[in-house]
Amino acid sequence: MTTNPIDFIHTLDAAAIPAPVLAQAKLSLRDLIGVAVGGSATRLAGIIRDHAAEDMPGTMPILFDGRGSTAAGAALSAGMVIDSLDGHDGFNPSKGHIGCPLLPAMLALAHGDCTGADFLQTLVMGYEFGARAAIAQHGSVPDYHTSGSWGAVTGAAAGARLRKLDPGQTRHALGIAEYHGPRSQMMRVIDHPTMLKDGSGWGALCAVQAVQMAARGFTGAPAITVEEAPQVWGDLGRRWYMLEQYYKPYPVCRWAQAPVEAILSLRRAHGLAPEDVARIEVETFHEAVRLATNRPRTTEEAQYSTSFPCALAMVHGDVTPAALMDTALDDPRVLRLSEGLEMVESAHANGPFPLKRLARVRLHLVDGRVLQSGWTEPRWDHDAPPTPDELHAKFTALAAPLGQTRAQAIADVIDTLETRPLDDLRTLLARPI
Template identity: 55%
Template sequence: MTTPEGILDFIAELTWDDLPPQVRRQSKLCLLDLIGVGAGGAGTKLSRIIRDYSALDMGGALPMMFDGRGASVSGVALAGGMTIDALDGHDGFNPAKGHAGCGVLPALYGLAQELGDVSGQEFLLCLTLGYELACRTAMAQHASVPDYHTSGAWVAVAVAGLAARLMGLDRAQTAHAMGIAEYHGPRSQMMRCIDHPTMLKDGSGWGAMCGVSAARLAARGFTGAPALTLSTDHWRDLGDTWLICQQYFKPYPVCRWAQAPIAAVLDLQKRHGFDSRAITALHIVSFHESVRLGTKQVTTTEEAQYSTSFPCALALVHGTVLPEHVAEAALDHPEVQRLSSILTMGEDAAANKAFPNRRMARAEITLAAGDRLQSDWFEPEWDPTDPPSKEDLEAKFFNYAGPVLGQARSQAIHRAIETLGHTASAQPLLDLLAQPIS
């Protein structure tokens, strides 16, 4: 078992040469995907509100992602985390039931902007470190309490650790930073936002802000109780097993719990060739949490993203689910609303038992001609056991970023990421991310 002291050593001493080639490749893919999702999220009302708030109430000189206005480093982390989280298309970690990169990246971006001399290798190294710290903290925290809390709770601890490294804090200060973040991290109840979808989302931005603030407090001598999550056996293979390589990616910008149902209904439509207007009944069998995504008639993008029925309806009408389909201007689609309203759901004991490591669903569709179709069991696409190709993720990035940033800027970001491990400075990429959206 790795001790808390060993974890602190790992944070301070990890080098680029310690990362296996597949980990280096994965860090770039995660970075590309997060930026694409963040670009898509920047056009939401949620993102506009939080960026306005950060600019006005958390003032500073550091440019926010996709905005350019200045904020403090904590404000930059908050705004960036909530902007990525505004479009539920980012990567995640099944055992944690949540997302590491969503909060880690904007905190890292803000810290790198403040320091100004972060190399490309160090940027990717710290992103990788953030995933390792976040995912292990998540498993430890989830094992400590029965309530399911948001990603911000454990992202805060990870961000405090990587911030301490970048800021050059000593071991004792790093321990205090992570203890402060664990104590103040937003242990918000995730299922409340599932039952009542709002802009609260997964707490990722709040966790990023908390982690950055904790490190800055520790640097000034503020003390925190030891982080209890560092004294568990979830760290025993730290540095040997790289959890960044165990992330899933999302083909669709909605909750992961709705992705298997989408796969099931699309398979039936592909195999039987029916038009959505021929459907008279639609039933999904899945696990409890998926069934809890119960909003049928949606009026906001948050409701659309935290629903099972609405994304299934979108998929049956459009053949896929893209950011433009969950944008608020597109929600009042009569056929999508009709299908969403008639969809029913039921739980399955085997699917419940398999969760969270597996998210299973099957679909039953009745057509006007009387045909009753039933799918096989499906799991979400792009799991770590069957990951997307580099080309898949590049296509997703351009689908999400292109309409918001333009193709020229999107291509420049892609090129900057491709060469990041060989550049003396991450600043060219940071400058591209800082530019406001039109």
């Protein structure tokens, strides 16, 4: 198989994709759609759907809305709706998320006659391309940029394939997307959480426009991360990064999920009630310590927090979307533990980051005892992945607002997508919730 990334975009086919890789792509596709349903209830989602429909009017269906927008507007909206609930799959080496900018660009750029098989093969290509684009970019700049930055190049690669651009046009699409992609500062939004999130929607919009411009003859090559980082691209078709994605059991930043697991483990092992705990101490890596909001006023602040999800885990034994929104943010039992939580940066946890996200928790009990966990990692990493049944249960819970019949229809279509037209899925995704 070719290791030339531009050739790979257009030549990867079903015969070259191992069966486990294709199966994993379906799991990620379903997971992204489930997160989109869950995210549709956020205020962010309502604002961005209205923006796409009213300020960028067109005929491309807006995800779970019923109205239309331009292709770029639909991609922007879908990317931000998925990103509005921080529960989608991710990639440890890049500290980011491939699928969130990729899938919206694909849905916006796939022609009406696109087959499900073509779409799935493009999705696999996109994950493989996106993993390497992310590694290349992070290796070339000191700043930590959002997923939308390299996600723009990734979405453009997928769009170039779906729109059947020639190799020259593809080079320019990648270059346009790299140049105009949102090099947004991730740690700024960690320190000051807002609806900007991970830049994925803007990356998807940029990808769509880059493909459309390149198809008209606009020039922008080269994409430096693609053409000047050969060490990153040499294992295409041999190492399948599709199998190295993590999934999230909880819809909060991945950096907060290790201490959540540690708290849940101690809670179960000792039969604790929240009233038994005087305060919580979390020892973890620098970036997780930066998730410092302990009294969130918005769901964005709650999702980009370490202390609030930890307090939720202690009070409720879980971290659910409903607990991160609206009046749930004012729960005095949760706020007591969140506001009193102490964060300690650890060299032991800093060392293996970002490939591993470690945390250790100490629960200081009201009776004077101190319970300490071991060093804990988040659940559902690629080397200890969730079972298909666990991911299906996650999808079922998130997709409940669709109703059981429609949610099951989406799952069934994805399971057999290689035998169907893509429109079988798009029709189910276009109707409002």
